[in-house]
Amino acid sequence: MAEEWTQTLGAGPLLGIAAGAVVLILFLVIKVRLHAFLTLILVSLLTAIATGIPAGDIVGVLVGGFGGTLGNVALLIGLGAILGRLIESSGGAKAVADSMVRVFGEKRAAFALGLTSLLLGFPIFFDAGLIVMLPIIFAVARRIGGKNLLLYGYSGAAAFSVMHVFLPPHPGPVAASEFFEANLGIVLLVGIVIAFPTWYVSGYLWAKFVNSRYPMIVPSLFGGKDDDLPQNPPKTSTVAWILALPLLLIFLNTGLDALRSIGVVDADELWVQSLTLIGTAPVALLITVLVALLVLGRFRGENGSALEKLVEGTLGPVASVILITGAGGMFGGVLRESGIGDALSGSLADLGLPVIFAAYVIAVILRVAQGSATVALVTTAGLIAPAVTAGDFSMVQVAAITLAAAAGSVFASHVNDSGFWLVGRLMNMDVKTTLKTWTVQQAIESVVGFALVLVIYAIF
Known part of the structure; x- marks a missing residue:
């Protein structure tokens, strides 16, 4: 692999290559109409060659970027899709949609879905949370009717994104907190303060605006058909408990992590390891899918062959999503392996900006250049950590700097980010x-998010 290879190109040429690669992707996908999966593989290969990655290492870099992304998302997408299809095909999503419209009314339904997604997004990662929630989001949108995909879809998706970016226990703010030696509890409190207004402006209000500009019909989800709903749908409370199960299991894991960190429980004990295992996102989703197969399938009279066909019919449509997401991760991986992050880091180290502005600007540039929010955040934290730890900052200000870097790391997701696809x-x-x-x-x-963090930094 490319550990022994040293990049000789500077930040300028590398940025030029990256920009050219992005333009080529857009041209091939939009103008030539080449499938995104093939486009991303082709451009990843050409970018690897252009940036000078040794020929013997290129395939390994491509496969590593592809596999590294799929390792994070393939299980979550697959299991989440099965769970979503079970909820949808049983009539559970429609039952929840009817209840939400009845309780909140049509005008407030998108707002209510966003708030629900904020709560669900606290323990669960962006991709898993979005996939599990989409059947409910789409069902509510269809229940109200019209071309309103973006109003409901983005109200929910933005909520999961906000929680993933700004709140522990999600990996970005946790990693930055460790670099800056920030108090994780204060980071959590500041994150909670800014989460709702950030979502309201960038999620709910933006969703209303773009929905008026680009009205789109809600698509079928995971290969399902709108006219396949049974006559005996489950109760809303049953669906709610099934949706809550993975969240409770993941919360259990989070609580154990906190108890281990303060020495209350021993990480080597078997019961702690067992509970930690079932609280990891893939295992929690697997358990939930098995429960859903029983509660929404077997217990409602569905036989094994019908459920097997349902699962099989679900995995086919999501295969494209998984492969394209992995290919997007491949492209981002090539950009990272090319050394663009390291080259930019050296160029950005002496910007001369106040620390909180430097944290945001560096994270923004790294995010746009190479795609990975985690890499942008961790690299930024490594660059400015000495200035933060040596500076005379209050604990709240350190938390604000941490979240400023987190805010920069989410800026303008585009074709080099797997989340975009x-x-x-x-x-x-x-x-x-x-x-x-x-x-x-x-x-x-x-x-x-950065503007709100800046206000908190100035006050405290």
Whole structure:
């Protein structure tokens, strides 16, 4: 592999190559109409060659970027899709949708879905939470009718994004907190303070705006058909408990982590390891899928062969989502392996900005250049950690700097980010529409979050 290879190109040429690669992707997908999966593989290969990665290492870099991304999302997408299809096909999603419209009314349904997604997004990662919640979101949108995909879809998706970016126990703010030696509890409190207004502006209000500009019909989800709903749907409370199960299991894991960190429980004990295992996201979703197969399938009279066909019919449509998401991760992986992050880090180290501004600006540039929010955040934290730990900052100010870097790391998701492809494909949008709606949403989320963090920094 490429550990022994040293990049000789500077930041300028590397940025030029990256920009050219992005333009080529857009041209091939939008103008030539080449499938996104093939486009991303082709451009990843050409970018690896152009940036000078040794020929013997290129295939390993491509496969590593592809596999590294799929390792994080393939299980979550697959299991989440099965769970979502079970909820949808049983009539459970429609039952929940009817209840939400009855309780909140049609005008407040999108707002209520966003708030629900904020709560669900606290323990569960962005991709898993979005996939599990989409059947409910789409069912509510269909229940109210009209071309309202973006109003409901983005109200929910933005909520999961905000929680994933700004709140522990999600990995970004946790990693940055460790670099900056920030108090994780204060980071959590500041994150909670800014989460709702950030979502309201960049999620709910933006969703209302783009829905008026780009009205789109809600697509079928995971290969399902709208006219397949049974006559005996489950109760809303049953669906709610099934949706809550993975969240409770993941919360259990989070609580054990906290208890281990303060020495209350021993991480080596078997019962702690067992509970930690079932609280990891893939295992929690697997358990929930098995419960759903029983409660929404067997216990309602569905036989094994019908459930097997349902699962099989679900995995086919999501295979495209998984492969394209992995290919997006491949492209981002090539950019990272090329050394663009290291080259930019050296160029950005002496910006001369106040620390909180430097944290945000560096994270924004790294995010746009190479795609990975985690890499952008961790690299930024490594660059400015000495200035933060040596500075005379209050604990609240350190937390604000931490979240400023987190805000920068979400800026303007585009074609080098696997999340861009995940959202676009799940909502059946073309690349141009995803750029005009989701990329801008992520930029607004970043700017609004940073502005709120800046206010807190100035006050405390």
